[in-house]
Amino acid sequence: MATFKDMNLQVGARLQMAVQNGAKQLIYYTELIGYLDKDYLIIKTPVENGLSIQIQVGEQVTLRILSGVDVFTLTCHVKTIFRAPHHYMHLSFPTDIQSIALRGAIRAKVNLPVQVNGITQAGVIADISVTGAAIIADSALGELNQEALISFDFPIKPTNQSAHIDTSVTIRSIQQLPSKKKDAPPRFSHGVLFHELELTNQVMLLNLVYESMNRLS
Structure with a gap:
């Protein structure tokens, strides 16, 4: 299992965010605004068709991040949603981080x-x-x-x-x-x-x- 430091995350990093909607998994793209170590992540609320996606506090999200030659998968929960005019959200700090090396x-x-x-x-x-x-x-x-x-x-x-x-x-x-x-x-x-x-x-x-x-x- 990887650690948060292994990802060497930078502000502005592009993220893929997956949200489960019944049997369907919805995929969105967003970016990292910042984080407080061991407390929470801050990301932009993804936009679809010009509007912020509909998501609720407590929902589980899966983030995938490409860093160097590795893909990291993080599981988080939505803690707080901030709406207009800034549209961003706080996610729980990930404790389960998986990595796959892309060298292969x-x-x-x-x-x-x-x-x-x-x-x-x-x-x-x-x-x-x-x-x-x-x-x-x-x-x-x-x-x-x-x-x-x-x-x-x-x-x-x-x-x-x-x-x-x-x-x-x-x-x-x-x-x-x-x-x-x-x-x-x-x-x-x-x-x-x-x-x-x-x-x-x-x-x-x-x-x-x-x-x-x-x-x-």
């Missing part, structure tokens, strides 16, 4: 059309993590260790709003895939490493990975 890059199986160097639907992302992806294409998209620009979209649960990511990558591996049918044209698998992703994009990708893990659990 937890990956989600997906099927996302991707543009590479401006070419529409140059290939399909077959799996993805917060550090990189595997892209399947009908031809090699470049050379080993070459940089490329990619862009892709994916839905954000539970609203299915579309998230869009543009990022530069480095092609770390290229492999020709065996043909499933005789005389079928060759296909190529590319392992790419993301360059500096914005924290908001990292958190959205993290949510995509967790959604995939929940479907498999």
Whole structure:
């Protein structure tokens, strides 16, 4: 089990907040305003469709935070809600903190059309993590260790709003895939490493990975 100090949290850190609503888990994004050690956390109240979300004192929330190469999961309860004009809340100080190292890059199986160097639907992302992806294409998209620009979209649960990511990558591996049918044209698998992703994009990708893990659990 991790400790609060292990997270090295900074004011303004982006957070993913999950709230259980019956059988459905609602996912929101917010940021850390501050904390009082061993007493409470202060976060912005998440906003949806221009309005603060509806949440009650005493409700349990799960926070996920990407810090360095680790994902930390915290369980808290809402202690106090401050409404207009500032919209923030106090959460109980977390005592149960779990961490997963992303050095092994937890990956989600997906099927996302991707543009590479401006070419529409140059290939399909077959799996993805917060550090990189595997892209399947009908031809090699470049050379080993070459940089490329990619862009892709994916839905954000539970609203299915579309998230869009543009990022530069480095092609770390290229492999020709065996043909499933005789005389079928060759296909190529590319392992790419993301360059500096914005924290908001990292958190959205993290949510995509967790959604995939929940479907498999």
